[in-house]
Amino acid sequence: MTEFVEIRESASLTFTQRWNTYLAIVLAAGVMILGITLRDSNLNATVTLENLESGVRAQVPANWLQDTRGEDYLFRVRDPNALPFKTTLQVSVLTVGPDATPDLVLNLLTMQRSSRFATYHPISRSDAMLRDDPAKRMVYAYTEFERNPALQSLPMVIKGVDLVVLQGTQAVVVTYREEQSAFDDHLYRFENLLQTLEIF
Amino acid sequence: MSFEPILLAPEEELEEIYPYRRVWRTAWIEVSLLLIVVLALYSLTTIFEIIPADSREPLVKAGVASLPLALWLAISYRGERRALQPRPGLLGVMVLGMLVANGVAIPLEERVFVPERWLPTAGFFGRVLGYTFTIGFAAEFLKYAVLRYAVWPHRFHRRLDAMAYALAVSIGFATALNFRVALVTDATVLATALRVASTTFSHLAVGLIVAYFLVELNIGRPPIFWISAGLLLAALLSGLYYGFRGIAIVSGLSVEGTGSAPIRGLALAFGFVAVMFASIAFIVQSADSRTEALSGGRQTL
Numbered sequence: 001m002t003e004f005v006e007i008r009e010s011a012s013l014t015f016t017q018r019w020n021t022y023l024a025i026v027l028a029a030g031v032m033i034l035g036i037t038l039r040d041s042n043l044n045a046t047v048t049l050e051n052l053e054s055g056v057r058a059q060v061p062a063n064w065l066q067d068t069r070g071e072d073y074l075f076r077v078r079d080p081n082a083l084p085f086k087t088t089l090q091v092s093v094l095t096v097g098p099d100a101t102p103d104l105v106l107n108l109l110t111m112q113r114s115s116r117f118a119t120y121h122p123i124s125r126s127d128a129m130l131r132d133d134p135a136k137r138m139v140y141a142y143t144e145f146e147r148n149p150a151l152q153s154l155p156m157v158i159k160g161v162d163l164v165v166l167q168g169t170q171a172v173v174v175t176y177r178e179e180q181s182a183f184d185d186h187l188y189r190f191e192n193l194l195q196t197l198e199i200f
Numbered sequence: 201m202s203f204e205p206i207l208l209a210p211e212e213e214l215e216e217i218y219p220y221r222r223v224w225r226t227a228w229i230e231v232s233l234l235l236i237v238v239l240a241l242y243s244l245t246t247i248f249e250i251i252p253a254d255s256r257e258p259l260v261k262a263g264v265a266s267l268p269l270a271l272w273l274a275i276s277y278r279g280e281r282r283a284l285q286p287r288p289g290l291l292g293v294m295v296l297g298m299l300v301a302n303g304v305a306i307p308l309e310e311r312v313f314v315p316e317r318w319l320p321t322a323g324f325f326g327r328v329l330g331y332t333f334t335i336g337f338a339a340e341f342l343k344y345a346v347l348r349y350a351v352w353p354h355r356f357h358r359r360l361d362a363m364a365y366a367l368a369v370s371i372g373f374a375t376a377l378n379f380r381v382a383l384v385t386d387a388t389v390l391a392t393a394l395r396v397a398s399t400t401f402s403h404l405a406v407g408l409i410v411a412y413f414l415v416e417l418n419i420g421r422p423p424i425f426w427i428s429a430g431l432l433l434a435a436l437l438s439g440l441y442y443g444f445r446g447i448a449i450v451s452g453l454s455v456e457g458t459g460s461a462p463i464r465g466l467a468l469a470f471g472f473v474a475v476m477f478a479s480i481a482f483i484v485q486s487a488d489s490r491t492e493a494l495s496g497g498r499q500t501l
Contacts, residue, residue: 024344
């Protein structure tokens with residue numbers, strides 16, 4: 001009967017070798033945390049945008065494209081790296097009468113957008129609070145077509161949310177729009193904007 | 201009476217037989233062939249315009265992505281099999297490199313670090329630090345883990361053994377990244393070829409560092425933070441490479457407009473791998489000579 005005997009070298013490590021291995025694992029954990037911290041501090045960094053004339057100030061994501069010259073809004077910021085739709089946050093102010101309610105403002109927005117956006121469709125409305133002020137929140141969706149015909153892409157479904165709060169004779173509308181599959185993932189941007197929004 | 205002088209033929213010196221595959225020679229051949237193929241593709245696309253610039257054939261892109269692996273199999277691995285004393289387990293190390301890249305490094309990059317969302321807009325130092333502490337360190341740690349737990353210390357008898365295994369794990373790692381570029385992104389054939397060469401060169405270059413630190417841990421008496429220092433050095437070099445690559449491939453402003461210069465990125469990657477191969481080969485040779493002298497095998501001044 002043939003018997004095979006396996007001869008292996010001793011696998012015992014020296015003190016230095018063992019501690020080198022432990023320290024490498026500790027270092028990896030530390031660098032992982034550092035990397036995520038670096039990422040978060042860059043991705044979640046904000047800058048202050050304000051409009052003194054309308055009395056609105058808010059923190060918006062840094063490195064996003066800022067537009068303060070629009071006719072429909074006080075300021076709008078868009079994520080230049082987002083694909084296929086550039087995540088949008090915007091703050092606008094509408095002049096309203098003394099009998100206006102947030103619901104009426106949302107009705108007005110719905111009428112305006114029905115003619116502007118293809119297949120615009122309000123989904124839900126709910127009561128909300130912005131600091132101590134009563135507000136109204138509306139979720140809606142519409143389709144957007146790629147403007148570059150060479151890309152030959154299908155229409156995108158864009159989901160949006162508006163929050164309307166009344167301040168005297170003006171209604172402040174805070175808006176967030178995103179491609180529907182990424183809407184929930186980036187909703188925290190909208191919540192952060194609301195938390196830092198100051199109306200004075 | 202005369203005496204004829206007796207002529208004695210000098211004792212014939214037998215050439216010492218080198219029983220192992222010559223690691224640097226095969227590595228240089230692979231790197232040079234890959235560079236030549238990519239330059240040929242570049243010329244056929246941009247200068248002679250034989251290949252359409254917008255060609256995105258998935259099969260061709262997959263072929264380009266598999267080129268570094270094919271070269272390694274045909275030159276290094278085949279050479280290893282034909283050597284008198286082949287290094288065992290090279291193929292397994294290469295496959296493990298591919299698996300950790302596909303199973304850990306790519307998900308980490310795409311879902312956790314997402315560098316393309318915040319690093320391209322950062323300044324040079326921010327970009328270097330960002331890449332160092334995210335995908336740079338992750339890649340080098342994973343390659344270290346493969347070597348450490350698959351072949352170290354029992355296969356690391358000589359310093360060149362470490363280099364052979366490091367090149368194998370780096371080729372596997374780069375191949376997984378190359379296939380992702382070729383099959384997942386919408387890059388053209390030329391862009392894929394340039395990216396494949398750059399990725400392969402950079403991983404081959406940086407992968408040698410941790411292997412050198414590992415083999416010294418086996419042969420010498422380094423301090424307990426030796427491997428950590430090696431990992432940080434490798435990650436920093438990787439970060440510096442990404443930082444300079446960003447500068448190299450973006451061409452300057454001119455009246456004709458702005459644009460990218462991918463060929464400069466290829467030149468940077470090739471320069472990087474050439475400098476690293478030469479430096480590490482010199483360091484390994486010096487360390488081997490020193491070890492030999494200390495053990496009495498050779499006299500040094």
